[in-house]
Amino acid sequence: xxxxxxxxxxxxxxxxxxxxxxxxxxxxxxxxxxxxxxxxxxxxxxxxxxxxxxxxxxxxxxxxxxxxxxxxxxxxxxxxxxxxxxxxxxxxxxxxxxxxxxxxxxxxxxxxxxxxxxxxxxxxxxxxxxxxxxxxxxxxxxxxxxxxxxxxxxxxxxxxxxxxxxxxxxxxxxxxxxxxxxxxxxxxxxxxxxxxxxxxxxxxxxxxxxxxxxxxxxxxxxxxxxxxxxxxxxxxxxxxxxxxxxxxxxxxxxxxxxxxxxxxxxxxxxxxxxxxxxxxxxxxxxxxxxxxxxxxxxxxxxxxxxxxxxxxxxxxxxxxxxxxxxxxxxxxxxxxxxxxxx
Numbered sequence: 001x002x003x004x005x006x007x008x009x010x011x012x013x014x015x016x017x018x019x020x021x022x023x024x025x026x027x028x029x030x031x032x033x034x035x036x037x038x039x040x041x042x043x044x045x046x047x048x049x050x051x052x053x054x055x056x057x058x059x060x061x062x063x064x065x066x067x068x069x070x071x072x073x074x075x076x077x078x079x080x081x082x083x084x085x086x087x088x089x090x091x092x093x094x095x096x097x098x099x100x101x102x103x104x105x106x107x108x109x110x111x112x113x114x115x116x117x118x119x120x121x122x123x124x125x126x127x128x129x130x131x132x133x134x135x136x137x138x139x140x141x142x143x144x145x146x147x148x149x150x151x152x153x154x155x156x157x158x159x160x161x162x163x164x165x166x167x168x169x170x171x172x173x174x175x176x177x178x179x180x181x182x183x184x185x186x187x188x189x190x191x192x193x194x195x196x197x198x199x200x201x202x203x204x205x206x207x208x209x210x211x212x213x214x215x216x217x218x219x220x221x222x223x224x225x226x227x228x229x230x231x232x233x234x235x236x237x238x239x240x241x242x243x244x245x246x247x248x249x250x251x252x253x254x255x256x257x258x259x260x261x262x263x264x265x266x267x268x269x270x271x272x273x274x275x276x277x278x279x280x281x282x283x284x285x286x287x288x289x290x291x292x293x294x295x296x297x298x299x300x301x302x303x304x305x306x307x308x309x310x311x312x313x314x315x316x317x318x319x320x321x322x323x324x325x326x327x328x329x330x331x332x333x334x335x336x337x338x339x340x341x342x
Contacts (some may be wrong), residue, residue: 001231004214006045006183009137009158010060011071013045013214015232016204017187020048020055021285028058035062037222039069041229042222043224046186047161047216049075049105050086053290056093067096073187075105075141076122080113083125087134101159102126103139113147116140141189143260148175152184156246164188164213165197166206166246167254180212191215194281196253200224202246204231205238218285258321264313271307275300277323279330283337292338305332 001014016040018188023031035058038046048055056074063070078082090099090294107113116122127164129135130182139159142148148162152175158178165172168190181185188207200217203217207215208231216280219225238246258277267273275297282291304327 001253005185006101006187006209006214007158007179008183009101009185011137011185014043015121015208015214016043016228017045017073017216018043018049018225019189019216019218020046020059022218023048023055023058023289024055025220025287028061029323031058032062033039034219034222035059036246038219039063039066041225042227043225044069045071045073045214045216047073050090050093051075051105051169051183053287056090060094060096064070064095069183071100071294073095073101073103073139074099075103075159076125077105078122078124080120080122080128083122084129084152085127087125091134098133101137101139102129102135103141103142103159103161103303107140107142107151107259108144108147110147110150113150117156134138139187140183143262145170145175145261149178152179152182155182157184159185159187159214161187161189163190163259164207164215165191165203167191167197167250167257167322172210176210181235186210186213186243188213188215191217193253194258194278195284196248196257196281199245199249200227201231202238202242202249204228205242206246208232208236208239241339256321256326257319258326259319261318264317264323267303267307268310268312269306270303271313272300272303273313273323273327276304276327276330277321281336283333286336302332 002015004015006013023034046059048059050056072094076086104116126138127230137158140151140157141161143163148160150155152160162171162175176186192203193205207213217228260274264273309324317323
């Protein structure tokens with residue numbers, strides 16, 4: 001069994017995990033079969049969040065009678081009181097009395113980071129839950145390289161979850177080695193760049209080159225997890241042809257791939273940019289009827305009418321993404337699917 005130690009948690013996890021967003025798309029019975037297949041194949045690390053529709057309930061149903069075979073990672077947010085309420089809800093959904101890894105979700109600016117650590121913040125909730133045995137380890141997720149580096153160096157967190165794939169590969173040169181230095185487990189979110197990468201062989205093999213990284217690809221179908229596990233169990237060597245193919249894909253996809261770092265925000269006209277930039281990704285990952293009614297998305301669509309095309313967002317984007325062009329395309333896409341035309 002090919003496993004990796006998840007930093008100072010000491011948890012031994014299979015070389016890839018399972019991301020819990022796409023599991024919300026199939027019927028409940030199929031979702032349970034997918035999770036069972038993961039466990040049967042030795043994939044013992046499942047990551048999700050209370051905000052991923054009914055993902056926690058589906059996982060909870062699937063792991064009934066098999067709790068000792070799975071390491072559950074879920075997330076939280078808000079102040080101490082809110083975080084503790086979310087924890088109790090997660091425990092109920094999973095039908096368990098403890099969470100293996102409890103992560104502060106999307107802490108992507110220093111204001112939120114300080115709020116987590118400040119009086120009455122989420123860290124107080126985590127410490128209380130840790131003493132009560134309701135959680136066993138504390139992690140953090142972020143889309144900001146600066147916040148992630150500070151969190152890893154702080155000594156306060158046992159894991160970091162950060163976007164990492166062969167297109168958005170900025171973490172390779174700094175954050176991944178920093179996590180290794182501080183013995184912080186590195187969990188790679190978006191190993192398929194939010195469904196923008198279709199070649200599992202390239203996506204998984206690239207991340208397997210980093211011996212302290214655990215990719216958590218989102219899984220919807222049994223054949224997907226079987227394919228991923230077969231890649232892990234095969235050769236990890238990247239051929240010259242595969243390396244060139246990655247370069248070609250990087251050149252094609254990279255200039256229009258949002259890192260969700262939030263540097264483009266805030267918009268002076270109040271446009272909620274991130275759901276608009278990432279519309280196609282959301283459509284691929286989540287149940288489609290849910291995307292159309294999701295407040296996160298509808299707020300973004302409604303706010304678009306305030307855009308005056310000033311271009312400040314593009315000026316602030318460190319990756320030079322054509323934000324305005326992409327949003328116009330995504331608004332047209334949203335209108336077509338919302339109107340039943342696609």
